[in-house]
Amino acid sequence: xxxxxxxxxxxxxxxxxxxxxxxxxxxxxxxxxxxxxxxxxxxxxxxxxxxxxxxxxxxxxxxxxxxxxxxxxxxxxxxxxxxxxxxxxxxxxxxxxxxxxxxxxxxxxxxxxxxxxxxxxxxxxxxxxxxxxxxxxxxxxxxxxxxxxxxxxxxxxxxxxxxxxxxxxxxxxxxxxxxxxxxxxxxx
Numbered sequence: 001x002x003x004x005x006x007x008x009x010x011x012x013x014x015x016x017x018x019x020x021x022x023x024x025x026x027x028x029x030x031x032x033x034x035x036x037x038x039x040x041x042x043x044x045x046x047x048x049x050x051x052x053x054x055x056x057x058x059x060x061x062x063x064x065x066x067x068x069x070x071x072x073x074x075x076x077x078x079x080x081x082x083x084x085x086x087x088x089x090x091x092x093x094x095x096x097x098x099x100x101x102x103x104x105x106x107x108x109x110x111x112x113x114x115x116x117x118x119x120x121x122x123x124x125x126x127x128x129x130x131x132x133x134x135x136x137x138x139x140x141x142x143x144x145x146x147x148x149x150x151x152x153x154x155x156x157x158x159x160x161x162x163x164x165x166x167x168x169x170x171x172x173x174x175x176x177x178x179x180x181x182x183x184x185x186x187x188x
Contacts (some may be wrong), residue, residue, distance in 0.1 A: 001034045003131065006109040009039065011133055013054070014111035017041040024144060028054035029109045037106065039063035055110060055118035059125055060102070062136075066102045091171045101129050112139045115146040116153060 001009075006029050013027025023042030029038045042056030044050060103125040112134040114122060122130055136147045148161075157164045178183055 001031070001036065003109070005135055006031050006034070006036070006107075007131060009036070010054075010109040011111045013039055013041045017043070017054070020046075022046040023052065025111060027065055027111045027143070028053040028058040030058050030103075030106055031109065037044055051117065053115065053118050055114055056110060057122055058108065062103065062106075075107045096169075101126065107131065113146070116149045173186075 010027045013029070014025045015027075015029060017023050023044040023046060026042040028040045030039075034083045036053045038058050038061035040056070040061060042054045043052040043057060046052070055163045057166065104127075106125075106127050107129040108122060108131070109117075110126055110132045113132045113136045116129065119130075136150070137143075140147055152160050
C-alpha cells in the first residue's frame with residue numbers, strides 16, 4: 001500500500017470509531033514495507049480504559065500478531081517460568097530480546113498527532129517513523145488538549161499540574177536491586 005492509502009485507512013478507522021460511539025476520532029495503522037500489520041481505533045468510551053487510544057490498541061494488536069506464542073500478562077503473573085520462553089542471545093549479560101526489537105522497521109499512520117502517552121509507547125516500540133494527519137492544534141480545536149501535557153512535561157516536577165513527589169525510595173530500591181543483580185536481565 002502507498003503512504004496515502006495507509007493514512008486513508010487510519011482516518012477511515014477514526015471515523016468508524018466516532019460513528020460507532022467507541023471513542024474519539026482517532027485511528028492508527030502499523031505497517032512494514034507498505035503492508036498493514038495491525039489496525040486500531042480509539043475505544044476509550046467503549047471500554048472505559050483511558051489507555052485505549054488508537055496507537056496503543058494498534059501496538060497491542062501488533063504484538064499479538066508478531067508474537068502469537070507469547071504468554072499473556074495474566075499467565076506471566078502466575079508462572080515465573082514464562083521468561084524462559086523469551087529467546088536470549090548467548091554471550092551477553094544484558095541481551096536485548098528479539099521481542100524488544102519487533103517493531104523496528106515499522107511505521108505508524110495516525111489520524112491525529114500522538115498524545116504524550118502514545119508517543120512514549122511509540123518510542124518504547126522503536127518505530128522508524130510516525131505520520132499523522134491532524135496536528136496538535138487541530139486536535140485542541142475539537143476538544144482534545146494533548147498539547148498541555150507536552151508543555152507540562154517540560155516543567156520541573158514540583159511545578160506540574162499533578163502532584164508528583166518521591167516517597168519511600170528505600171522500598172523501591174528492593175526491586176531495583178533485584179533487577180540489577182540478575183545476570184539474565186533484559187533491557188528493553
